[in-house]
Amino acid sequence: GDARAGRRKITACQACHGLDGLSKNPESPNLAGQVESYLVRSLTAYRSGERRNESMNIVAKELSDEDIADMAAYYASIQVDVLPP
């Protein structure tokens, strides 16, 4: 996926997941630095309805494989530093 193209495609994602990939509400997960292949799998499962969530099923419905790849690449590309627990 193309992270630069993805950044232009995440307009529908930002209200809940942020441009920075940090959740804006208690229902939505953080996506910053998330595993790219996991994001592709999640969006694909939301698109098909295999994974159910009212908002995500609607938003994912119209996405192409390329859109999914690009959006996943964008959120995966955000750098995250984890402080050891």
Added chain:
Amino acid sequence: GDARAGRRKITACQACHGLDGLSKNPESPNLAGQVESYLVRSLTAYRSGERRNESMNIVAKELSDEDIADMAAYYASIQVDVLPP
């Protein structure tokens, strides 16, 4: 949830999600700093089978509500710094 108790309960989680909450394989998401209520919802849905994943359905099956709350609290408590994209 009690993050200290959760740390003792995540033995089954570590191989894939790490003690540090960073994924150890391309199938598994990072959990470090994830939204606590999202983690509770995910584990609960894996336990009931509403959300399907072979490994997670098996692992979550025996968890109590308290286990889920504690494990979610542990992973949510890991500090994460995000570098602005």
